[in-house]
Amino acid sequence: MLDHLLLAFACLAPGETKVDQTGIRWALPFKEAQKRSLREKRLLLIKPIAFGTEKSGGW
Amino acid sequence: MLRAGPFSDERVIRTINRRFVPLYFDLSPAGAAADGLARQLVVKVKPALGGPAVETPPLLVVTPGGALLSETSNYASEDELLSALRAVLKSHPEWNEPGEEERKLATSGTPIERANLLFDLGDEAAARTLLKESSDADAAVLLAHFCRLARDWEGVEQALARVKGAVPAGVERDAQLERAWLAYARRDAAGAIAEIGKWTKESPRYSEARYVVGLAQLRRDSRRGKLEALATWKALIDCCSQDPWVYRADWAYTQVASGSDGHGDFSTGGERISPLGRIGYMGRRNPDLDLR
Numbered sequence: 389m390l391d392h393l394l395l396a397f398a399c400l401a402p403g404e405t406k407v408d409q410t411g412i413r414w415a416l417p418f419k420e421a422q423k424r425s426l427r428e429k430r431l432l433l434i435k436p437i438a439f440g441t442e443k444s445g446g447w
Numbered sequence: 448m449l450r451a452g453p454f455s456d457e458r459v460i461r462t463i464n465r466r467f468v469p470l471y472f473d474l475s476p477a478g479a480a481a482d483g484l485a486r487q488l489v490v491k492v493k494p495a496l497g498g499p500a501v502e503t504p505p506l507l508v509v510t511p512g513g514a515l516l517s518e519t520s521n522y523a524s525e526d527e528l529l530s531a532l533r534a535v536l537k538s539h540p541e542w543n544e545p546g547e548e549e550r551k552l553a554t555s556g557t558p559i560e561r562a563n564l565l566f567d568l569g570d571e572a573a574a575r576t577l578l579k580e581s582s583d584a585d586a587a588v589l590l591a592h593f594c595r596l597a598r599d600w601e602g603v604e605q606a607l608a609r610v611k612g613a614v615p616a617g618v619e620r621d622a623q624l625e626r627a628w629l630a631y632a633r634r635d636a637a638g639a640i641a642e643i644g645k646w647t648k649e650s651p652r653y654s655e656a657r658y659v660v661g662l663a664q665l666r667r668d669s670r671r672g673k674l675e676a677l678a679t680w681k682a683l684i685d686c687c688s689q690d691p692w693v694y695r696a697d698w699a700y701t702q703v704a705s706g707s708d709g710h711g712d713f714s715t716g717g718e719r720i721s722p723l724g725r726i727g728y729m730g731r732r733n734p735d736l737d738l739r
Contacts (some may be wrong), residue, residue: 411460411691415468418485425468425511431535431542432511433467436489436496436504441473441480 452731455694456525457596462532465567466543467508474501488513508535510542524731533569558586566593575602584610588618591625598738603629620651627656631663632738636672639663654692657683661696662735665703677704684722697723698733 415421425432453459463469472482474489474496489507490497492515496504506528508517517535519528536543545553552560558581565574571593578590587609594602607625614622623642630638640663643656650656657679665676680696687693701721 412454412469413464415470416472416480417482418470418472418488421468421470422484422511428468428546429542429544430466430468431516431539432507432509433463433469433532434485434489434507434509435469435471436485436507437471437473437478437480438475438496438501438504440475441471441478443479 452698453523453525453528455691455698456529459525459529459532460691461567462529462569465564466536467532474504493518508532522731525734529569558583559589562586562589562593571597578606584615584622585618588614588621588625591629592621595625595628598632600629600632600739620646624652624656624659627659627663628738631659631666634666634739636663636666648686654683654687654690654696658692658696658699658735661699662738665699665736673703681722688723693723695733695735697721699736702733702736 415424421432424430470482470485471480472485473480474486475481476483476486486497488509489504491513492509493504493507495501503521505518505520506523507515509515516539517531519531523531549564552564556564558577562574562577565571565577575590575593578586578593581587587606591603591606594600594606603625607622607629610618610622627639627642630636630642640660644660646653646656661676661679661683664672664679666672667675677700680700683690683696684693684700704720
């Protein structure tokens with residue numbers, strides 16, 4: 389069930405900040421997300437965070 | 448905090464993964480997830496987010512060209528967010544077209560694949576109908592799962608009755624887990640724990656099982672049960688930090704440990720109760736605590 393939602397482990401190169409992978413398949417950074425949304429004809433769903441993010445992928 | 452809330456809801460996760468390109472970023476240029484281009488776009492469509500002190504930002508739906516189509520409060524419930532996502536897709540069908548792979552699935556996929564697709568797209572009734580037509584055990588277990596997400600416990604029971612005594616190995620754990628959720632919803636805490644209490648870490652869906660064990664322990668309504676539940680969730684969070692169930696567990700843990708009665712939103716007021724280190728707004732009442 390949820391297992392098909394699990395994602396491949398993903399890292400961001402700068403500073404090795406990990407991408408949260410607790411369910412939603414996040415597309416980071418913006419440039420990649422924008423490319424993907426154009427290619428797949430999908431809307432961007434953007435969550436701006438105002439109270440801090442961590443290298444571990446936490447926020 | 449959407450991650451301990453709507454973003455840990457399977458229906459929301461499925462909708463987002465199926466139809467959107469999701470992105471989060473830190474508004475602060477100093478944050479680990481800072482993203483200058485994302486900030487530029489967001490401040491353009493929501494200038495208030497460009498200031499030095501901002502209110503908790505909403506969730507934004509934006510075209511790749513930068514047009515803001517919808518926004519949903521950070522404090523929305525799962526149902527509110529799901530409705531908002533489905534509404535924006537309905538009002539902008541040009542962004543809701545099936546991809547090539549989806550078209551293939553819809554015509555030549557297995558009943559399980561097609562039911563999953565229908566469910567992701569919000570057609571839960573059609574997904575259930577399709578699964579009811581199949582005599583396979585895996586279809587019956589998935590039907591039980593969909594019924595459970597809709598809190599249709601009679602439906603769960605009927606679906607599981609179809610696989611009684613003849614559960615193929617591949618779906619045995621899934622069936623056990625659905626039976627455990629059913630027992631928990633029916634206030635049979637011992638029954639829920641008996642189904643899944645001894646699973647090992649190697650078991651598929653171990654984290655979800657531990658989450659349910661914690662819920663059942665809490666439902667024993669004793670001080671010991673509460674402490675056992677907190678210990679179960681804490682251990683789950685410690686062992687599986689990148690698991691979809693970890694925020695659900697942190698949500699339940701924080702609520703129970705803070706003594707919140709769950710009426711309305713709650714905040715830790717600066718205390719670090721959350722094992723994940725979340726602070727401030729801790730979400731609405733976790734609906735799993737009252738599941739029935």
